[in-house]
Amino acid sequence: MQVDVFDLREGDQLTSDVFNAHGVHILSKHAILNERDIAKLVQHQIDEVSIYPRSRSSHLSTSPATDDPSSSNKTTIERINAEILPHFDNAVNGMVHLFDQIRSGDAITEQQLEQLVDPLIQSIQKQRDSVSLLLLLNSENDYTYQHCIQVGMISYYIARWLKYEEAEAQLIGNCGFLHDVGKSRISDDILNKPGRLTGEECELVKQHTIFGWELIQKMKGDCPEATVALQHHERSDGSGYPKQLTEEQIHPYAKIVAVADTYSAMISKRAYKEERDMLDVLKELYALSFTNLDPTVIHTFIHHMLPNFIHKRVKLSDDSIGEIIMTNPKDFFRPVIRRDGAFLDLSEQKELEIKQIFM
Known part of the structure; x- marks a missing residue:
């Protein structure tokens, strides 16, 4: 089934290889996704991917990460x-x-x-x-x-x-x-x-x-x-x-x-x-x-x-709170953020800045 990247959950399993718009291989068929994988898909501007029905991987963690x-x-x-x-x-x-x-x-x-x-x-x-x-x-x-x-x-x-x-x-x-x-x-x-x-x-x-x-x-x-x-x-x-x-x-x-x-x-x-x-x-x-x-x-x-900033909580310029989940090799200071279950690539979301990092 086709799923929007922002609706993916940890534990979802890909039914096919994923390539970005330039033909670069991002993730392999049968990969079981974790939050880093999902962040990578967001970073490469992948809109949607094909995954196996979630009942197939029900033994895996299929809910969004909620760890504090x-x-x-x-x-x-x-x-x-x-x-x-x-x-x-x-x-x-x-x-x-x-x-x-x-x-x-x-x-x-x-x-x-x-x-x-x-x-x-x-x-x-x-x-x-x-x-x-x-x-x-x-x-x-x-x-x-x-x-x-x-x-x-x-x-x-x-x-x-x-x-x-x-x-x-x-x-x-x-x-x-x-x-x-x-x-x-x-x-x-x-x-x-x-x-x-x-x-x-x-x-x-x-x-x-x-x-x-x-x-x-x-x-x-x-x-x-x-x-x-x-x-x-x-x-x-x-x-x-x-x-x-x-x-x-x-x-x-x-x-x-x-x-x-x-x-x-x-x-x-x-x-x-x-x-x-x-x-x-x-x-x-x-x-x-x-x-x-x-x-x-x-x-x-x-x-x-x-x-070392990965998993640190941050306040963004709109005063919302998120968590850094992936650094951006192309722009040191605009990482991928998880906020309210969604992934924000700050290298694309130019209107947002990190305002504060929490311990």
Whole structure:
């Protein structure tokens, strides 16, 4: 029997192969459909397909999916809170202590850094849902210290996604953890100032790259962590600081940490800044890949983040609620949405935008 694609149910079985308008094979004869298959049909603008009478597959699930996505999200939240949050909080507290130690004139050791971040790295190695992780581990408190830890975590993720070996990925993560250590020489009154900084204060804050390089050099000598501390605000078009380096002059690790640093600064909750939606931030980050941040690093980051949005609930621009069920390879930011049992391909429904993503 012929069925409109929007009337399909999970468990329906095709009686023939399905091809799109360009002759590309989409699904095979006898395929038993799940929600991803249905979404694929919608995405390829298939109007209707032929399925066996539903009595033939009555032993299968023949009702539309009604699982509450918040249930799996709740499980993710509980797991992160139990397995990772204690290590994250310990790392933040350790970073506070490290900054205070530097301010008091005491040297820091590599062993201290290992004790601070190794348990966190080990806990996030098994965490697949990086979107949930990065949304949860973010609050208005202790911004500078949380930012350091978050940048280290993101740098580690990106390095692994770029196919760096584990040991080198951990080194790149350490570069992220230490990238802002030079801010330990700047007072919290300036770092946490709710209003706009004066010109003099801005110039002082920019010095944190040099301060960090000096501190790490003193601790470890010439090393990637020192180079990244110095270069993480350099930009490929020469617009960065402190040395206005261009693309070929910037260390590859610094390019990774620069993307992690920029993303974390954009997404973080701060008392004087309105919270931003993650998808909106990723769009802005994507735009920067065509100007002054490394495109390979950014596109790799976005490519690996977007699949984690599948099954996240969203609010659309018409205030309706839906669920992301499939990413769109042709347009990162316009996925397929399930809403009220129907499938919406936002690459076709141009009048709709994702307004907010829920945990």
